[in-house]
Amino acid sequence: MSWKPEADDLAARRAFADALGGPEAIDKHHAQGRLTVRERIAGLCDGGSFQEVGKLTGKGAYVDGKLQKVVPAPYVMGLAKIDGRPVAIGGEDFTVRGGTSWGSDRRKGGQGGFVEDLAHEYRIPLVNLIDGAGGSVASATRRGYTVFPGVHGFERSVQLMGEVPVVSAVMGTAAGGPAGRAILAHWSVMVKGTSQVFAAGPPVVERSLGQKIDKEALGGAAVAVDMAGTIDNAADDEPGAFAMIRRYLGYMPRNVWELPPVVKSDDPPDRADEGLLTIVPRERRQPYNMRKLVAMVVDRDSAFEIQPTCGRAVITSLARLDGYVVGIIANNPMVNGGAMDVKAARKQAHFIQLCDTFHIPIVFLVDVPGFMVGLAAEQAATLREGMRAVYVALQATVPMLTCVIRKCYGMAGMGTTDKNGLDFKIAWPSAEWGSLPVEGGAAAAFKREIENAPDPAARLKEIEADLRKLASPLLTAEAFAVEDVIDPRETRAVLCRFVEAMQGRLATTLGPKLRAGVPP
Amino acid sequence: MATKEVKSEITGAVWKIVKQPGDVLGEEDAIMILESMKMEIPVLAECTGRLVEIKVKENEPVAEGQVLAVVEV
Structure with missing residues (x-):
């Protein structure tokens, strides 16, 4: 006697899972320009690498004890590989009951659940593909009681933020719990036109405030990414989002107990770009293109900008110097003259903590006249949010290098130095500073x-x-109050040497970062 | 043809108007230059199009969010 009948039964059950919510629901989902959760996992991960967990979950329909059909659980997850490195990955299946939560013995994912336990226990990155509307008041009629908020809580999700890289991709309309889950990530992305994210969607908004607004105007990328910075980056389509996720994870270690991956760079560390000699105008009121400056310094095509459209007074990019991952924080003189406003401060603070957590050294390319001033800035609490950025910089223990391009003034300038470390500051001849x-x-x-x-x-x-x-920065250099003034063309070579030299120190200070105290 | 309002991102004053109504604009073209935070801050078209209207004059103070120009895209 073989177990063939049971093996066939398993295959049949798996086929029900593969069928998701059925052809009609899938067609409707595709018609909205969206991929199914299985297509998303296949599109993002290495071919054939998805080892699904919990494929049998769902609601079976039986006639005389014989299985007729399984409506799969609206969450698909498991272990997979991205560029050869393991990840825990999961996402709601919108074609089954809109991806709303469903009662199971153990949760699969979404908030906590097996997929988050997998990331935690094996210390591998977590990728959330979010496409769900969260709780439904209808669940109370099924249970016979209402559920206290947080019964399936965010405690594991929060814990993961100090352990492994967490990526959220908002792939559809996310409200409530899934929207909150999207925010609990080190980096997040959404898709222009086909994904939206908000605390509550249009029906709740209209009922609460009488405000009539459609979901794209309420939580599309123009609001959530460009204006609010709720989500970090926007992709043109779903494959574009997958490419960005792969790119982002390429800069990340598997967990906080390891260093980020080093790639062999074919860009010579001593490459001296002549453009660096002319990029800063001699007329100090004229701005220049800091993104171009960054591109000339880091390894060719290695810069990946986080939040490029929000808080634009500062540019935060993951990049490489001689193959080593670094975090670049560069002020943008084209916006606010580089002055730090609330959104720039918030972005900078988050980026510093991201780099500190994953042992990614920070390179400041400084051109900051100070905090943004004026009534609007004071009303927005610029001083408080700006000091928070200074606070996290002074609390961070990852090595930092400071290169002053032009202005370095006041408290915003103070927050660009490695006060807990070597405090190594170099400057271009165009540099100027003071209180x-x-x-x-x-x-x-x-x-x-x-x-x-x-x-x-x-x-x-x-x-x-x-x-x-x-x-003149040379007078400060005479007093050794700035460690060096360099020819701008030497910037890359100097930074590459120091980033290489600090790798040994980085390897001796791995593990979670504990940050005591209360940021302002 | 749709039109798009170009708004000031910052409080300051109009220092110099560079483009005139009717001019064709590239994405990175400066329509005018504001003076704020002791810097010359260019106001960029942000999309290709044709400049329809300039709503401010040189030396005029502008507020954050104020419409500076209208572009036909």
Whole structure:
């Protein structure tokens, strides 16, 4: 006697799982420009690498004890590989009851569940493919009681944030729990036009506020990515999102007990780009393209920008220097003149903690005149959010390198240095620094002298000219108050040497980062 | 043809208007330059199109979010 009948039964049950919510539901899902969860996993992961877990879960329909059909559980998950490296991956199946939660003995994923346990126990990255509307009031009629919020809580999801890389991809409309789950990630992506994310969708908004708004206007990428920074990056389509996830994970270690992967770079570490000599205009009021500057310094085509469309006064990119992963934080003089506003501060703080958690050294390319000023900035709590960015920089223990391109002023400037480490600061000849810029600062500091002068405007100009003579970075270098001033073309070579040299130190300080205290 | 409003991202003053109504714009073209935070801050078209209207004058103070120009895309 063989077990062939049981093996056939298993195959039949698996076929029900593969059929998802049935052809009609799948057609409807495809018609909205969306892939099914199985197509997503296949599109993202290495071919044939998906080892599904819990494929038999669902609701079986029996006639006289004989199985007729299984409606699969609306969550598909398991172990897979991305670029040869293992990941735990899971996502809601929207074709079954809109991907809403379903009562099982053990959860598969979404909030906690097996897939998050897998990431935790094996210390491998977690990828959430989010496409669900969260809880439904209808579940109370099934249970006979209402569920306390958090019964399937976020505690594991929060724990993972200190252990392994967590990626959220919002692939459909996410509200409630799945929307919250999307935010509990180190990096998140959504798809323009076909995905939306909000705390609550249009029907709840209309009932609560009387506000009539469609889901794209409420939580499409224009709001969630560009305006709010709720989600980090936007992709043009689902395959584009998969490519970005693969790219992002390529910079990440498997977990916080390991270093990020080093790739062999064919870009010479001593490559000196002539463009660096001319990119900063001599006229100090004129901005320049910091993204181009970053591209000239890091390994060719290695920069991957996080949150490129929100908080644009600062540029945060994962990149490589001589094959080693680094986090680049570069002020953007094209936006706010590089002044740090609330969104830029929030972005910078998150990026610093991301790099610190995964032992990714930070390179600051500094051109910051300070925090954003003015009534709107004060009303938005720029000072508080800005000091939070300073706080996390001063609390971080990952090595940082500071290269001052032009302005480095005030508290925002202070937050760009490695105060807990080597505190190694290099500067370009175009660099200038201080507690505040000469303009504005002189009028306040020499108020009485200027007022009493026969020609106050002329006296102000004289004072400013005198102060500016002292502003040469070479004078600071003579006093060893900045460690070096370099030819801009040497930037890459210097940074590559120091990043290589710090690898031994990085390897001795692995593991979770405990951050005591209360950020402002 | 749809039109798109180009808004100021920052409080400041109009320093120099670079483009005129009727001009064809590339994505990275500066329509005008604002002066704010002691810097010359270009106002970029952000999409290709044709400049229909400039809503401000040189030296005029502008508020964050104020419509500066209209572009036909």
